[in-house]
Amino acid sequence: MLRVQRTFSTVVPALSGYYIAGQTGLVPLIMLASTVFFLHISANALNDLGDYESDKRNAPDRVLITGVLTKQQAAVLSVSLMVFGLSLAWMLDWLLFSIAATLGVVLWMSYSFGTRLKDRPVGSFVYLSLSTSTIPFLGGFIVMRNLHTSSAALALFLVVFTSSIMIISLKDIAGDRRANKITIAVKFGERRARELAISLILVPIATYPLLWLVFGFSQIYLLYVTIPILMRLIIAFLLSKNDVNTPRVLVRILIITDFAMLALARPEPGLSWL
Template structure:
């Protein structure tokens, strides 16, 4: 793969790109064709912001990547940090320009996402819970972004909260799993102990399960969502048990539950 493409990690960007169309369908269902141009512009901006964020991640982790990922463009020396910085900045600027064709308000949302990405890589990633909060906000912002584009922000707010709470649980699980390897980070389990981290992770799971019925209750999603989310709630509940039994497996089950949660949203959008 070309080094300039490789440094952007295009698979991540494409996932963000197509997620905007998924959110658009959830938001307006069969009326999605009416929003195809702003959704496409939004998808392009998400791809560019994600690519820029991936490059900044490589810049931030260049020293550790010399051991963990020596084949990446920066640690291998095929791309300089200066060139990578220019590329990331260019992606962020182009993403902002593209978003202005949707609306100025949407472009403000893009800038906020970019600032969150930069703050995560150079500050909050190393100080535990604020880093978890930042990542979870960015995950949930996909729904807010799609809601702003389609004018259905009130509808998307509950889905944002579900994505946020479920990802908070998973982020803490990942920190527990990586506690021995995170030598340069003061993560939540490092600061407050694994026992407390497991409790907080479980609390976020319970909150996720508790509010999962609300999209149906408030007529955001159909009865089909309610049928489908029962299995998703069961998967999240299983992660609580794995917090004691096998944290690595619990983190993987949580990831499956989050992916299936998006399927539930799609089913409920019908």
Template sequence: MLKPWLLAIRPKTLAASVSPILLGSALAYHDGLLQPLNLWLALICALCLQIAVNLANDWFDGRSGVDTALRKGPTRVTQAGLMSPFQLLLGLGLVSALAIASGLWLVALSSWGLLAFGLAALLAVFAYSGGPWPLASHALGEVTVLLFFGWLAVGGSYYVHTLQINPVVMGYGTVAGLISAAIMLVNNIRDIATDRPANKHTLAVVLGDNRARQLYVGLLITAVVGHLVISFPLGLVSLIPVLMMTPFLRRLVGAIRVRQGAGLNLQLAQTAQLVLLYCLAMSAVLVVF
């Protein structure tokens, strides 16, 4: 019974929610303002929201017919009949409740101004795949990821410790968000063949396979350049994350040109590892130096 739930929550995607929280908190630590309890609450809230997005996406896509037997991605439990829609909704309700509880606790400890951002994040859980105008079906998936897994995750996690925000923090949020957006783009490139007949107009469907792959490379290159610009005041230590990422970047840039179908599942997993590597490496630099 545990395996279907692991398939449904998609553990490999969770790095995209945890890593920017760690980066934002490391920025707060660097400024001498880290609040440990706030860090744990932010991590719990972010994890629960990511799991909720995955469960909702499985439920909505299974219900709408987007997920079919032709799909090349990891198993979707609704489409495969491994779990009933009702079971998914129960799980979705549970993790949403945990996200709300941890979020409200975090709001009480920091600022009630966070409530608006929390409500927006919760709304995005359902608006991404469902509702009258699903974001994922209107070429807005990558922008949504940049907003919530970049700017909001890094900026918001910094804010819960410091009650302030600044351009440098948002710059790091942009870097993390661009890499996370590349994860979403790989997912959508893989699913072009099944999304197009289902009238799911992802950015990859709109751009076409070749241009979407070019955009993927552009996102990663822009992220590296952005990091170098925003980290320039730190000096040579700012090169540590780039040096650690370079072997992965070379592999990913080369592989995106040739991988097809199910082979893009590995590309997706490795891109998720890249955002985790970047955020951990940059967090270590901020904590140590």
């Protein structure tokens, strides 16, 4: 239910942004990582509540479906984790807490309940692309009060790199269609959705140099990106062979790698103004 293994593709971008924004202290970095971690697993628990019907087909081994936890227990767990995560955010920075407790909670709820962004092609695509890594990446800039034109532009630019997260919906087409969830994969059909996923994986390869040319990252970045480029080629190849399970795992590792490489090549003394 908590799917801790998925949190790293959110925690690492948050730490990357914090480090690029100028934070090098170990304790603040740990505090931000803990905040993002608990808020993420809280959202995972809430997501399982929202996906109860589709998970009967897509993931019958999940604890809600097997009856290990009741819906009420899952709701209490989700809220408890959220409150703890927000408490850590408060201790770290009041502005981060304020944003997380208002806009964050609204997005958190609207993804799985109410308007259910996840049931709409554009809503699910935009939400996953932004919330997986881009919004956490900006968290560090918010804490450092270093959010300006360049950092916002960089975060938006990085959506190109994280949009490949839509791969995770490919495996769930049958269950999502049965539950009347119109994700991109359901809307396009498996073949076209897989072709789109391959495009989203490969297109960023041509944009990596822009992070050095436009945003002023260290020239060593051009060497570092050979690793994520190779990963993108492997993921695209696997998708072309109709393997959707392995790419689902690799795409999260890819996001971790992309943001780790950014941190290792962070601009000195800061981002260039556009």
